[in-house]
Structure formats: C-alpha cells, structure tokens
Amino acid sequence: MRKPLGAAIFALAFAGAVATPAVAAPGAQPATARPATAQLVTKVAEPTLQLVTKVAEPTLQAVSLAGTVVLSNCSGSLVRFPHSVDTDPALVLSNGHCSSLLDPGVVITNRPANRPFNLLDASGTQVATLKAAKLAYGTMTDTDVALYELTTTYAAIQSSYGVSALTLRDTPPTAGAAITVASGAWKKLLDCTVDGLPHRLKEGKWTWKESVRYSPACQTIGGTSGSPVIDRSTGEVVAVHNTGNENGASCTLNNPCEVDESGNITVRKGINYAAQTYRIPACFTTGNQLDLSAAGCTLPKP
Template sequence: MNKPLLAALSALAIAGLGATPAVAAPQAKTAKAAKAVTVNFAGTVSLSNCSGSVVRFPNSADSDPALVMTNGHCLETGFPEPGEVITGQSSSRTFGLLNSSGTKVATLRANQVVYSTMTDTDVTIYRLTTTYAAIKSSYGISPLTVQNTHPTTGSAIKVVSGYWKRIYNCNVDGFVYRLKEGDWTWKDSLRYTSACNTIGGTSGSPVIDTATGNVVAVNNTGNEDGERCTENNPCEVDESGNVTVRQGINYAEETYQIPACFTTGNKLNLSASGCTLPKP
C-alpha cells in the first residue's frame, strides 16, 4: 500500500525530503488532450496520515451532507480485515480542505464513517458535519464528482495528493484482474504508467481524468521492492492464476461502482439496484 505517513518515514529517509514531484510524461496531441480540464488541489483534503477529497456523486444535491473519500487502509481505527466491511461507525476525524493552489483554507470534520473496506477495493467514505452548499458558500470550493462509468486504458490522469500537495501526471496503463497484497485482494485495479511514482502519504488521493475532471479511482498502492504479493509489494494475478510482479509500478482502485450504492441525501444503500460493493 502507499503507506500512511508514519509507515512511510523510512522510505522518505532514503528518498530524501527534497524529492521532487514526478515529471509529467509527454502526452500525445490528440483531440481529447486538447479538451483537458484544469486539475488542481481544489476540493482535495489532507488527513493526519493520508490524502483524500471531498466528493459528490452524479445525483448528489448541493444540500446533501458532504462526503470525503480516502483509502480503507487510511481508516483511523486501523486496517479493515479481509472480508470486513464497516458501515455507520462514529467518527470525529478532521480534514484540511485545500484550495486550487494547495493552501489549507478550512478544517472539516466527520461525524460518521459511512463505508470502509479493504475487500475487493480499498476505500473509506466519511460523512461531514457540513453540506456541499455550505462549503461552496464559505470557501468557494466545489466537490469533485465521482464518475459512474469505467475508466479507459490510455486516458490521461492526475493523482492529486492533498497530504504532500503534489500532483502526479501519467496515463491509465491498463487494468488488473486481481491485485493481491498480503492478506488483501482487490478486483479490477487500475495500473498507472510509470510516471505516477506515488509514495507513502499519497494513499487516498483522487485519480482524476483530465478530459472530464471527474474522479475515476482512488490511489492506494505500489510495488516497492520487487517482492511477490507481500505488503507494499502487490502482485498482479490474471484469470488463469498467473502472477506478474512490476517493481516500481503503482495502482489505484476504481470508484465507478460507488455512486450506485448511494441514494437520495447521500445515504448509503448497499441493497440498491446496481450496487456491487461488498456488504457486511
């Protein structure tokens, strides 16, 4: 996993705190690239040990309680166990809301862990004590929209870390049938091209499609040492069970399946039509 901050300190000692952001890979001059939207830090958040973002779904209303999305392994009570799904857990976690330039403009607070798991995916969704409309009115910042369709190979993306205030630029290299790391297994994971060399603390960063500005995944892990299927060294497993290790390559978990599980008022309904998220 792209470890929470404390677990990443040893890696930073090796890499050096002065490490520079990844240089954007040259992008082909296509019609899609020409229409790219501006992607910055607005709407992202910093956690105590991870990154995240204020998100809405296509059917969310401005008056709904705002939501923050990060990784399951960023949950303040510890990693969910394989097969564990947490819903409705009380929380008072705080988040630093960033503006477009990466400056913290507010502290937001949660009152609930709406959903958290590391089974099939790696996501935590918090409910805040305020609404999208109130955040927009007070700070001029809108939430990021979670796309409800599957991302595509080759798409230009940006991984926006609110913790490090760094933006990584690369493309979707492809999709992984199963991504296995230690005791956890994730389905249909998104693999980056090598330019997105994310580090500890980038966990939970939104992965944004630069053509639409929508969130298509949540950053979560990478193979650091070339080991096979161990913690911090995920391996790819295909439908035939063949294992591939790609040292230095990083991954995210897709988020297109999440909107179907939220109904009016941003309420979680795991029984809703089309909802495929793991259930408790």
C-alpha cells in the first residue's frame, strides 16, 4: 500500500496478328476456306470485393479533477451510486488504510467521524471543505476501501460549488480498458490502461481480492492512495488506487506481490494497483445507507 502523501496491376496483353487479305490469282479457284479453329477464351475473374467494417474505437470521456478530494494524508473522491438521488447524503470514497491500518478481519461500520475533505473543481482549485458525519464502511479485508457519509447532500454541493459526484459503477473493469487515476492530493491525472486483474494481491499481512493492475504509465506515489480510478469510456469509477511495488521486494509492506490460483507468486517492481469497487453499490440502499444484509451484497462483514 502507498505510504500517505498504436496492385498488383495485371496487364493483359492481347497480341493480335494483322492478317493480309489473300488475293486470288486470275482464273484460280478460290481456296476452300478452313474453318477457323475455335479458341478457348478464359475470362479472368474480377477480384471479389469484401466490405470490411471497421470497429469504431470507443469515445473516451474527458476526465478532470472535478469531484476529487484531498484528505490529510491521502486522495479521495465524491461518489454516488447508480441508484442514488440528489437529496441523498453525499459520500466520499478513499482507502481503508487512509483511515487507519486495519487488521485483517476488521470491518468498521457507521462510526462517527468529523474528518474534513477539501473538494476540488475541474482545474484542481479547492472550492469547499466538506465534513464527514461518519465512516459508513471501512476495511482492509479482501479489499481496501473506506466510505464516509458527509453532512450535506449532492444537491447542496452542486448548487453551492458547481461540482457533481462521480458515479461508482456496479460492473467490473476489463483488461485493456483506458483509465485515469485522478489524484486530488497531487492534483494530477495519470492516464494508462488496465494491464490485468490479479487473482490475489498480497502485501504484508493483508490479502486483497479483485485488484486492478495498471500498465507502467500510471506511476503513482505516496499520497495517491484513495484516488478514484476512472474508466475513460464511461467516466465512471471502477476502482480505488491503493498500492504499488516500490523496490521489487516480495509480498512486503509497500511491495505487494501477485498470487495466482495455484499459489504462484509474481513480483512486478514499479507496478501499481487498485481495489475494484463494483461490489459496493449493492451494499447501500435507500438514502445511501449501508445494509450489509442487502441482496447481492458481498462486502466483508464485521
């Protein structure tokens, strides 16, 4: 985990011999004409033209810093779910380890909190300081996420500051997708692609399921933790940045390793990772309230 702060041209030559008319000698009988020898003319087939339909490249969304937030030690983002409404209390997404280093098996729900978040607009200018009412959900078990409920609504934030929340998608990302890691703390947008979806990611005493591995272009640093990972084909959040292998060590703090289904370990020095977030929306119901017993909710429970 991060320490805080792409003819042949065929010429057919037809050689035609020019025949000189035969002139009969005086008094001579005309020669019996021999029937012309039939010649087989083979017609050269025209090449068959096939219509090739080019698959259109997906139109990529313009990604900005609007909706990102700055924590005291990490990055984060103002988020909503596909089913959220404007009058719901707003939520901020970050990492579990940005609240504290939670032991495996620990899950925090609905704990009072008054943590401040500096809200940024598209240019990275701070436009407001938002306050948390509670830590609605936080864990470092299987995933590394924290969701704070704020003391204000999406409608109030939009009306006062002109900033909309990012939508947390309820389907997973795909390998090869174009993504942006949007760091509020560093006011940077890092563009790359989803390089892979490791079976397990292990770092120290933590093991995470359903991570996202970035291509090398996303060179994150400390303080980027908690940044939203935005799918540029939709503009939706599909993961939250949480770690990277800093010096090539294997499965140690700040040096996560990948573990496949057979238990084989792969170390990728300098490569960075995020936790997928598509399972979260099913665990929040009407009014953006956490309900870990809701149908389809598979987040770790206390």
